[in-house]
Each structure stands twice: as C-alpha cells, then as structure tokens.
Amino acid sequence: LTNASRHAYLVARFGDIYAQERLDAETLLRTYISDMEMVQRIIYIAAVEAFHAAKMAYRHFKMRVRKTLSLGHSGPESLEDTVLDYIVRHEDLYDVQASVNEVIRSMNINPKISFPPEIDFIVISSLIRELCRVAFSMQTLIPPLDIAFGTDGELFNETKYRRSFDSDFTAPLVAYHVWPALIENDVVIVKGEAVTKRGALVRTFIKGCIKGSHQT
Numbered sequence: 120l121t122n123a124s125r126h127a128y129l130v131a132r133f134g135d136i137y138a139q140e141r142l143d144a145e146t147l148l149r150t151y152i153s154d155m156e157m158v159q160r161i162i163y164i165a166a167v168e169a170f171h172a173a174k175m176a177y178r179h180f181k182m183r184v185r186k187t188l189s190l191g192h193s194g195p196e197s198l199e200d201t202v203l204d205y206i207v208r209h210e211d212l213y214d215v216q217a218s219v220n221e222v223i224r225s226m227n228i229n230p231k232i233s234f235p236p237e238i239d240f241i242v243i244s245s246l247i248r249e250l251c252r253v254a255f256s257m258q259t260l261i262p263p264l265d266i267a268f269g270t271d272g273e274l275f276n277e278t279k280y281r282r283s284f285d286s287d288f289t290a291p292l293v294a295y296h297v298w299p300a301l302i303e304n305d306v307v308i309v310k311g312e313a314v315t316k317r318g319a320l321v322r323t324f325i326k327g328c329i330k331g332s333h334q335t
Contacts, residue, residue, distance in 0.1 A: 173254035
C-alpha cells in the first residue's frame with residue numbers, strides 16, 4: 120500500500136472509531152457512571168493516553184529494528200527507508216496489549232477521572248486497543264499523524280473542534296474535551312469535539328479542589 124492510501128485508510132479509521140467504538144464505550148460506561156461529563160472525560164483521556172503509549176512503543180520498536188537491520192544493510196535504499204518499510208510490513212509485531220496496559224495504568228492515576236471501586240478501566244480496553252493500533256500505524260506515515268494538545272479552560276478554536284450539542288454556544292472557553300483533533304504537521308485535518316460552558320475555568324477549579332480534598 121502507498122503512503123497516500125494508508126493515510127486515507129487511517130484517517131477514515133480514526134473517524135470510524137469516533138462514530139462507533141467511542142459510542143459503544145460511552146454506552147458501556149453509562150451503566151456504571153451516571154455523570155455524562157465524567158464518561159466523556161474518561162474516553163477523551165483514554166484516546167490521549169493511547170496515542171502517547173503507541174508513539175512511545177513505535178519509537179522503541181523503530182530503535183530495535185534499526186539496530187538489527189543496520190548490521191547487514193548495504194542499500195540501495197537508505198537505512199531509514201528500509202527500517203520504515205520493515206515496520207509497515209510487520210506491524211503485527213507491535214505488542215498492542217503492552218500499550219493497553221500502559222494506558223490503563225496511566226488512567227488509574229489521572230486526577231481528572233475516577234471510576235467506581237468495583238470496576239476497572241479495562242472495561243473499555245477494546246476502544247483503547249483500536250486507538251493504540253491506529254496511533255501506531257499513523258507513526259509510519261510520512262509525515263506522521265498525531266492528535267492536538269487540549270486543556271480545560273482553553274479558548275475554543277473552531278478550526279480544532281466542533282461544539283457538542285449540549286454546549287453553551289456563546290461560551291468562549293472549553294469546559295472539557297470529548298474527542299481529540301487529528302493533526303498533520305500541526306495542521307488540523309479532522310476536527311475534535313469539545314464542550315463549551317460559561318464559567319469553564321471556575322468549574323474546573325472547583326472540581327479540582329473537591330477532588331483534591333477527597334484524596335487528602
């Protein structure tokens with residue numbers, strides 16, 4: 120497959136995950152958590168952590184492949200091209216379960232999200248697994264694809280996000296994110312989704328204080 124065809128497939132797959140697996144995970148989480156905001160925060164953080172874990176795994180995988188292939192490399196392709204070609208042809212060697220485990224560990228210590236004690240984030244492992252697979256494959260593209268950085272209370276940017284239906288459409292600040300934007304060379308190619316509300320910074324501060332008091 121060419122770089123262009125893989126690019127088109129992976130962008131479409133990212134959209135499919137948003138439309139299908141994300142909603143499946145949302146429905147599943149709603150059986151345990153009544154707070155819709157918390158459910159959406161959990162899914163967004165799962166997506167962010169999945170990309171982080173997959174990118175780290177890709178870097179380590181690439182280093183091992185380069186070390187192995189450099190021993191017998193003689194051209195005519197450059198070593199970098201040979202390494203990338205090998206990874207594309209052997210993506211099945213990616214230990215996606217290790218990335219899923221890393222994502223769940225990170226989510227367990229994230230102060231912005233919480234889960235009933237009798238349940239574990241592993242219940243959305245299928246969503247996390249698909250996100251890790253797509254994120255890993257996106258690193259093999261030239262240029263690679265990534266997700267945009269987002270933070271609570273940031274100024275809403277119409278080029279990066281569309282507002283959720285339950286947003287205050289006159290509010291200028293992001294209360295929280297539902298889905299990350301996809302970027303290529305720092306340019307948004309697929310919009311994410313965010314919730315905007317009046318007093319977003321105040322709400323975020325108060326929730327942080329309440330959670331902090333519960334943990335101490």
